[in-house]
Amino acid sequence: MQAAEYDVLVVGGDIAGMEAATMLGDMGFNVLLVEEEPSIGGIMISLSKVFPTTDCASCISSPKVSTVAHHQNVRLMTYAEVKEVKREDGSFRATVVQKARYVHPEDCTGCLKCEQACPMIVPHEFNQGFVGRKAAYVPFDTAYPRSAVIDLENCIFCGACERVCPTSAIDFMQKDETEEVRASAVILATGGKLFPMERKEEFGYRKISNVINGLQMERLLAPTRPFNTVLRPSDGKIPGRIGYVLCAGSRDATLGNPYCSRICCMYSIKQAILLMGALPLVDVVIHYMDIRAFGKGYEEFYRQAVDMGVQLVRERVAELTELENGDVLLKAEDTGTGRIVEERYDMVVLAAGILPEKHNSVAISGLGYSTDHVGFIQPVADSVGETETAEGVFAAGLGTGPKDIVDTIAEADAAASSCASYITERAKKQKTERMLEELR
Numbered sequence: 001m002q003a004a005e006y007d008v009l010v011v012g013g014d015i016a017g018m019e020a021a022t023m024l025g026d027m028g029f030n031v032l033l034v035e036e037e038p039s040i041g042g043i044m045i046s047l048s049k050v051f052p053t054t055d056c057a058s059c060i061s062s063p064k065v066s067t068v069a070h071h072q073n074v075r076l077m078t079y080a081e082v083k084e085v086k087r088e089d090g091s092f093r094a095t096v097v098q099k100a101r102y103v104h105p106e107d108c109t110g111c112l113k114c115e116q117a118c119p120m121i122v123p124h125e126f127n128q129g130f131v132g133r134k135a136a137y138v139p140f141d142t143a144y145p146r147s148a149v150i151d152l153e154n155c156i157f158c159g160a161c162e163r164v165c166p167t168s169a170i171d172f173m174q175k176d177e178t179e180e181v182r183a184s185a186v187i188l189a190t191g192g193k194l195f196p197m198e199r200k201e202e203f204g205y206r207k208i209s210n211v212i213n214g215l216q217m218e219r220l221l222a223p224t225r226p227f228n229t230v231l232r233p234s235d236g237k238i239p240g241r242i243g244y245v246l247c248a249g250s251r252d253a254t255l256g257n258p259y260c261s262r263i264c265c266m267y268s269i270k271q272a273i274l275l276m277g278a279l280p281l282v283d284v285v286i287h288y289m290d291i292r293a294f295g296k297g298y299e300e301f302y303r304q305a306v307d308m309g310v311q312l313v314r315e316r317v318a319e320l321t322e323l324e325n326g327d328v329l330l331k332a333e334d335t336g337t338g339r340i341v342e343e344r345y346d347m348v349v350l351a352a353g354i355l356p357e358k359h360n361s362v363a364i365s366g367l368g369y370s371t372d373h374v375g376f377i378q379p380v381a382d383s384v385g386e387t388e389t390a391e392g393v394f395a396a397g398l399g400t401g402p403k404d405i406v407d408t409i410a411e412a413d414a415a416a417s418s419c420a421s422y423i424t425e426r427a428k429k430q431k432t433e434r435m436l437e438e439l440r
Contacts, residue, residue, distance in 0.1 A: 002180075006032040006075075007423055009094055009183035011082050014042025015061060015405065016397030017189030018068045019412035020419075025073035027420055032181055033068065034096055038079045039143035041065055042191055043398075046126060046140075048221035050405055051270040052301035056223065060405075062142050069144045078145060083178075085186060085367055090426075092183045092367075092392065100174040102150035107169035110138055110146035114161035114170065122154045124226075128216040130233065131226040136161040136170075141224055184426065185392045185419045186367060188377060189412065192398025194352040195249030195257060203248065203350055208322040209234035210345075213248075213352045214267055221274050230278055232347045234326040239282060239346035242275060243330055244268045245317045246288040250353030257374060261353035261402040265292050268351045269302055272310040285311040285343065287332055295404060315341065320348055354402040367393045376401045387415040392426075394419045 010021045013035030021033045033040070045065070047057035068074055077098060084095040103114075118134035125133075126140045135154040138146060150161070150170065162170045194215055197205035204211050210232045220230045232239050246268060250261040265288065272284040291312065293299045306312065315332035323329055323344070330343045356375040369389035370378045377395045379386040387394045396415040397408050 003093060003182040004032075004179065006030050006181060006183045008032070008185050008187060008419055009034070009082075009085070009092065009181065010187045010189060012042075012189035012191055012397070012399070013037070013040035013068075013076070013078065014189060014191045014397060015044045015064065016191070016399075016408050016412040016415075017042075017187070018061075018064050019409050020187050020189060020396055020416040021074050022064065022068050022071060023413055023416040024420060025068075025071045027416075029073065029420065029423065031071075031074045032096075032183065033074055033076050034080050034082055035076070035078045036081050037139070038101065038147075038149045039139045039145070040068065040076065040078060041142070041144070043215070044405060045142065046215070046222065047218050048223070048225075048274060049270060051266045052295070052297040054270065054273070058142060058223065065142070065144050079149065087367075088182075090430075092186055094181050094183065094186075096179045096181055098177045098179065100176050101147065102152065102170060102172055102174050103148045104169045104171060104174075105145045105147035107167045108145075108147040109167060109169075110148070111166065112138060112148075113164045113166065114148050117160040117164045119158060119160065120154050120156055122151070126219075127226045128212075128219045130216070130219060184423050185394065187415050187419055188367075188369075188389070188393065188395040188399055189397045190377075190399040191357045192354045192402070193357050195255075195261075195355055197249055197350050197352050199255055200249060200350075202319045203245065203317075204320045204322065205350060208320060208328060208348075210322075210326055210328055210347045211320055211350065212347065213350050214264070214271070215352075217271050217349050218267075221271060221278065230275065232326070237326075237346065238279060241283045241285070241345050243328070243343060243345040243348045244272065244284070244286040244351055245320075245330075245348060246286060246351045247290075248350040248352050251289070257353055257355065259353065259374065259402060260292060262292065262294065263402060263404050264351040264353060266295075266298055266301070266404070268349070269293075269305045269310070271349070273301075273305050273308060276308055276310065283311070284309075285313060285345075287313055287315045287317050287330070289314070289316060289335070295406065354398055356399050369393055369395070387411060387418050388422075392422060394422075 007029040010033045045061045114136040115134045118136040120135040121132035123129035135151045293302045317332040319331045321329040328348045394415040396412040
């Protein structure tokens, strides 16, 4: 099979992958960007605001989505998976599987008629399960491509979507397609995920209805939120008192994640500020081990939250218990006095830590990069900018370690710059070798 040729293969279409692909495309390199989800955008496009400016997250990421989607030097493959990457003749050969959407994106207008006609309702991943989606659905309002997907696992094959589609875009006979590609370099932007709080059994996540994680609170606060305001999951009540538990799943060697996840303090403080704007009568209490306001303007942001009335108490939370009316009883140790204290909340938010996304680890493990004991990709010892993880392989974003959006974009730019230098130097070296061979 003749493999398509590219200068760079970017694995992952989150903010890091989009930034790297755009920068390389602007430099004239031919880029293939592969994203496993039906739309590019990653976690950032689902957030409410960014800290410390409280600018709209989607307003920042959506223009980047549009830029990379329409860039003349970037080819975008969504709902696709890199199955294997191996070195071959000084470059990389990758097997990419384009998964069947059962909808032809070039024909789909995103009219949502298939979604409206579909009778099957399942939890909506983008909205963290607070509301449902159909088995035939467009991932979210600002998705790119704005094309429907048929979730075959939950489809009952009633044919309702096919009958109402005005462009006959739905095709249940569609199959996965495999494509071979070659690239001179690879950038890994495989992203991260929240620590699975189910592992911390004493916090009752997914067992106590009104205990949620930080990303779920993001969806309740976002402009594209599923409800008109912040409501607690169990009964739709507007919460009057909300507690936060910091370092949930971070800085805990017993859970296998001894790292500080860096962003948890700041996204919790950001959410507390947004909550006090959305619910003027709410009390927000943040239970913390240490506050780490490490970036530019972050200390001032923290002070702003305190001035607004956000309460921060230094306590180590031991247990969460559900009460009869759905409230949550929080038991903690005051680390200053050693006293055991109890607090009652309408909702509790677990500021879950960050882990690397491992869904592509098997496919790309042959590239020769190394990871630490948690799974974060490690740079080679003499890497310029600490983005090169093996010869010709660069990494950026949450896959290399917990970081905020500013650092993610900076690292993506550094990875793209290092990648461009590598390709240029490699081309010069090959040209010199050919000239020497001709002289012989």
